Amino acid sequence: MALPLAAxxxxxxxxxxxxxxxxxSEQLSPPTSERMKALFVQFAEVFPLKVFCYQPDPESYQVAVGWLELLAGLLLVLGPPVLQDISNLLLTLLMMGALFTLVSLKESLNTCIPAIVCLGLLLLLDICQALVQTKQVVRATRKTPGIF
Structure with missing residues (x-):
């Protein structure tokens, strides 16, 4: 179970x-970078906190999401278990926000599928890790000798 979870x-x-x-980075793929800039202009228009009169600058929004994805992704791979759990939570919230944004923009289901799959895999990872930790706790309590 540990090897599939790690993978x-x-x-x-x-x-x-x-x-x-x-x-x-604009240098990785300039056409993709230009497309992302245009998308984040649309994403900023339906930002969830717009209800509270906060609408981010699209470029800052893109940079913030980029750093969050980069750092949380690296921590998910390389971090200690506590930071892996935190990064999983942050990425889960980010994917929920992505789905909210795509639904608000009335995008097709085909456009939403990557976010749905990522969210599902993040939730699966979280549930499996919780089950493994619960199983370890149960094993540890069974091995402790009783008082009598």
């Missing part, structure tokens, strides 16, 4: 680190 963690962490780097 999933590395796969997801690597994916998010690469997508974060793509959002931060």
């Amino acid at each position: 999933l963690r590395v796969l997801l962490g690597g994916f998010f680190a690469l997508t974060g780097a793509a959002k931060l």
Whole structure:
């Protein structure tokens, strides 16, 4: 069980680190960078906190999301277990925000599928890690000798 979880963690962490780097650097793929700039203009228009009169600058929004994806992805792969859990939570919240944004923009289901798959895999990773930790706690309590 540990090997498939580690493989999933590395796969997801690597994916998010690469997508974060793509959002931060125009040199990786200039056409993709231009497309992302245009997308983040649309994303800023439906930002969830717009209800509270806060609308981010699209360029700052893209940079913030890029850094969050890059750092959380790296921590998911390389960090200690506590930071892996935190990065999983941050990436899960980010994917929920991405889905909210795509639904607000009335995008097609095909456009939403990558965010849905990533969210599902992050939740699967979180649930499996919780089950493994619970199993370890149960084993540890069974091995302790009783008082009587």
